[in-house]
Amino acid sequence: MSDLLVKNVRVLDGDPTEILIRQGRIVAIGTDLDGAGAVVEDAGGRIAIPGLAEAHTHLDKSLLGYPWYHNDVGGGNLMAMIDNERQMKERLDLDPHVQSMRHALQTAAFGATMIRSHVDIDTTGGLRALEGVMETAEKLADVVDIQTVAFPQSGLMISPGTVELLDEAMKMGADLMGGLDPCGVDHDPKGHLDAIFALADKHGKGLDIHLHERGELGAFSMEQILDRAEARGMKGMLTISHAFCLGMPDPARVNPLLERLGALEASIMTTAPASSPAPLVKQMKEYGIHFGAGNDGIQDTWGPYGNGDMLERAKFVGLRSNLRSDAEMYMALDVCAGGGAEAMGMERRELKVGSPGDLVIVEGVAVAHAITLHAPRKLVVKSGKVVARDGATLMDMP
Amino acid sequence: MSDLLVKNVRVLDGDPTEILIRQGRIVAIGTDLDGAGAVVEDAGGRIAIPGLAEAHTHLDKSLLGYPWYHNDVGGGNLMAMIDNERQMKERLDLDPHVQSMRHALQTAAFGATMIRSHVDIDTTGGLRALEGVMETAEKLADVVDIQTVAFPQSGLMISPGTVELLDEAMKMGADLMGGLDPCGVDHDPKGHLDAIFALADKHGKGLDIHLHERGELGAFSMEQILDRAEARGMKGMLTISHAFCLGMPDPARVNPLLERLGALEASIMTTAPASSPAPLVKQMKEYGIHFGAGNDGIQDTWGPYGNGDMLERAKFVGLRSNLRSDAEMYMALDVCAGGGAEAMGMERRELKVGSPGDLVIVEGVAVAHAITLHAPRKLVVKSGKVVARDGATLMDMP
Numbered sequence: 084m085s086d087l088l089v090k091n092v093r094v095l096d097g098d099p100t101e102i103l104i105r106q107g108r109i110v111a112i113g114t115d116l117d118g119a120g121a122v123v124e125d126a127g128g129r130i131a132i133p134g135l136a137e138a139h140t141h142l143d144k145s146l147l148g149y150p151w152y153h154n155d156v157g158g159g160n161l162m163a164m165i166d167n168e169r170q171m172k173e174r175l176d177l178d179p180h181v182q183s184m185r186h187a188l189q190t191a192a193f194g195a196t197m198i199r200s201h202v203d204i205d206t207t208g209g210l211r212a213l214e215g216v217m218e219t220a221e222k223l224a225d226v227v228d229i230q231t232v233a234f235p236q237s238g239l240m241i242s243p244g245t246v247e248l249l250d251e252a253m254k255m256g257a258d259l260m261g262g263l264d265p266c267g268v269d270h271d272p273k274g275h276l277d278a279i280f281a282l283a284d285k286h287g288k289g290l291d292i293h294l295h296e297r298g299e300l301g302a303f304s305m306e307q308i309l310d311r312a313e314a315r316g317m318k319g320m321l322t323i324s325h326a327f328c329l330g331m332p333d334p335a336r337v338n339p340l341l342e343r344l345g346a347l348e349a350s351i352m353t354t355a356p357a358s359s360p361a362p363l364v365k366q367m368k369e370y371g372i373h374f375g376a377g378n379d380g381i382q383d384t385w386g387p388y389g390n391g392d393m394l395e396r397a398k399f400v401g402l403r404s405n406l407r408s409d410a411e412m413y414m415a416l417d418v419c420a421g422g423g424a425e426a427m428g429m430e431r432r433e434l435k436v437g438s439p440g441d442l443v444i445v446e447g448v449a450v451a452h453a454i455t456l457h458a459p460r461k462l463v464v465k466s467g468k469v470v471a472r473d474g475a476t477l478m479d480m481p
Numbered sequence: 482m483s484d485l486l487v488k489n490v491r492v493l494d495g496d497p498t499e500i501l502i503r504q505g506r507i508v509a510i511g512t513d514l515d516g517a518g519a520v521v522e523d524a525g526g527r528i529a530i531p532g533l534a535e536a537h538t539h540l541d542k543s544l545l546g547y548p549w550y551h552n553d554v555g556g557g558n559l560m561a562m563i564d565n566e567r568q569m570k571e572r573l574d575l576d577p578h579v580q581s582m583r584h585a586l587q588t589a590a591f592g593a594t595m596i597r598s599h600v601d602i603d604t605t606g607g608l609r610a611l612e613g614v615m616e617t618a619e620k621l622a623d624v625v626d627i628q629t630v631a632f633p634q635s636g637l638m639i640s641p642g643t644v645e646l647l648d649e650a651m652k653m654g655a656d657l658m659g660g661l662d663p664c665g666v667d668h669d670p671k672g673h674l675d676a677i678f679a680l681a682d683k684h685g686k687g688l689d690i691h692l693h694e695r696g697e698l699g700a701f702s703m704e705q706i707l708d709r710a711e712a713r714g715m716k717g718m719l720t721i722s723h724a725f726c727l728g729m730p731d732p733a734r735v736n737p738l739l740e741r742l743g744a745l746e747a748s749i750m751t752t753a754p755a756s757s758p759a760p761l762v763k764q765m766k767e768y769g770i771h772f773g774a775g776n777d778g779i780q781d782t783w784g785p786y787g788n789g790d791m792l793e794r795a796k797f798v799g800l801r802s803n804l805r806s807d808a809e810m811y812m813a814l815d816v817c818a819g820g821g822a823e824a825m826g827m828e829r830r831e832l833k834v835g836s837p838g839d840l841v842i843v844e845g846v847a848v849a850h851a852i853t854l855h856a857p858r859k860l861v862v863k864s865g866k867v868v869a870r871d872g873a874t875l876m877d878m879p
Contacts, residue, residue, distance in 0.1 A: 403756055
């Protein structure tokens with residue numbers, strides 16, 4: 084934390100002004116501010132947006148820094164992709180700490196000041212991935228806030244020994260309990276969900292469950308999840324990631340799910356996928372559901388896409404939800420910034436007095452332009468401290 | 482046209498080699514080529530891909546070069562967007578020639594050597610837009626091949642006088658007859674389609690019809706289009722743009738349409754939209770339908786998206802069709818390059834001896850990487866002539 088005065092800066096689409104951050108919080112926005120003792124940065128008339136929130140990614144599995152991975156598996160078969168990844172991680176002897184440092188620093192260079200990372204826990208890799216990502220979270224504490232989710236990527240009921248490892252992961256300090264397609268991957272929704280809810284109970288933590296199951300199957304699994312969360316009164320402690328089933332075309336089937344999610348103050352995380360039905364921005368807003376977005380894995384064995392850029396992700400959110408007007412583009416940005424922070428259970432980032440001193444200076448003549456352009460960030464500030472400049476973090480990448 | 486030797490260049494994911502272009506065509510690929518008299522370029526070990534094909538855009542309506550347009554219309558109401566645009570074009574006194582020069586040059590800088598542009602023909606603007614775009618096509622003949630489609634953006638049957646203007650447009654030399662949502666916009670499918678097919682007949686040209694209508698309505702309109710094209714034996718002369726209805730989930734309804742499109746050697750153009758059902762790459766391939774992609778309008782009154790980059794569009798095509806493996810990423814690229822050229826009725830661009838000498842030198846260590854990165858192009862070559870370097874065309878933008 085430090086004191087910072089940003090001069091000649093536009094707050095979103097406003098006129099140039101100044102922003103003063105002291106002790107890690109925005110204390111004043113206006114002209115002729117008293118920046119005594121503060122570091123001074125001139126934004127050159129550029130736009131400031133709040134610190135961005137990468138709300139769904141996998142820091143432990145990117146191949147950043149490795150020779151390009153030539154993918155011959157494709158996207159048709161989920162279990163083939165899961166098995167291929169587990170094998171490739173062993174063969175390449177991927178170091179989860181080094182990879183998560185690379186991935187997190189790249190994400191921070193694009194302006195994210197918050198990251199929620201799922202971390203693979205399985206009987207091949209054990210707790211190694213979590214150890215590596217937690218080491219990264221500690222080393223980067225001044226650069227980006229990192230949450231970890233203990234994630235049974237290779238299944239739970241179909242992979243004996245995993246429940247015990249997840250218990251260990253929570254003892255080590257994972258922030259949330261994870262889960263994955265209780266029907267589609269584990270083929271035992273009751274077994275899977277009872278196990279992960281019991282672990283969340285035991286450790287007093289929230290849940291963030293991957294749910295790729297589509298249509299009726301996904302809706303069924305979501306009901307099983309909601310039943311358990313409601314019975315435990317888990318207000319604000321449940322996240323469902325992807326939730327493709329909410330993109331079903333039948334409001335009579337979907338709206339009751341949305342009502343229950345809203346009443347639980349639950350969060351939905353999306354990548355704003357182009358190839359799947361998906362939850363939409365206005366739909367989440369209407370039901371008071373917290374909505375965050377993420378890049379998911381980037382440049383890994385799953386595919387060549389992604390780079391950690393949450394401003395480009397705001398473009399994808401806008402494209403997916405068919406947002407076009409200025410007011411709608413602010414919504415897309417909010418999903419990737421303040422709204423995403425809330426969805427992660429963190430304090431909302433906004434450019435107003437009293438908010439955390441996280442902000443990003445971006446290129447572009449208007450917010451909508453900045454989103455569609457997503458050029459390298461001019462400056463990234465975390466708690467009043469400059470952490471990246473001209474697209475690169477100040478800390479060297481390993 | 483000129484002679485060019487590109488050294489130290491990788492053909493897609495191959496090893497470094499040389500490409501020799503003479504008289505506008507690739508005459509040799511290999512080592513120690515005799516480049517006597519040819520301009521020599523060193524690609525620095527980078528990858529070459531074929532010239533890109535922007536197969537669906539609107540060169541006459543971008544606001545590039547204007548102050549940023551603040552959009553308060555949004556995306557909910559098609560007729561409101563159409564009416565707003567017509568009014569804004571008048572208010573801003575948009576010069577279709579200047580705007581199309583800006584738009585086409587930016588698209589060329591991103592590596593497109595072919596563009597198909599729909600051009601608004603309506604009773605407000607008359608033929609002014611077509612005059613402007615045709616002037617651009619002439620001026621840029623050495624930079625990018627531009628096709629024009631006479632496009633009734635504001636409707637045909639609901640806007641008396643438009644049919645006569647379209648007839649004039651075809652006399653002026655528009656390359657294709659356009660059309661637009663015969664039910665959704667014109668509310669008179671028989672009237673609309675009879676009119677545009679008659680004009681296409683009269684001028685001996687093909688058709689490229691915008692069809693946004695979804696589901697059953699779109700399928701109905703498509704059947705009316707196919708009936709007319711089949712009756713006239715219009716093999717290779719029909720394009721349907723967008724064709725959202727082909728994304729319907731019922732193969733029993735969709736596949737007969739695909740069979741008819743394939744038998745007609747028809748083309749489908751897509752933007753690979755994230756917010757609509759849409760035709761998919763493997764589906765088009767399976768039925769032998771030519772498939773091209775485009776950015777549609779860029780930075781105009783319709784929305785803030787788009788920049789003319791057909792390499793980024795290949796990423797969108799990949800994301801929309803859930804393409805991930807190397808082989809699948811080549812398919813995504815082909816839709817935006819050689820395949821797109823074929824869909825436009827132009828000669829297929831490929832990096833092999835005998836093909837047109839259009840190529841693009843891109844950044845990235847593999848083709849899939851180049852697509853996901855879509856960094857500024859190192860070099861763009863049209864018919865053996867360098868037309869853009871380091872992301873900028875050699876010709877100044879007006």
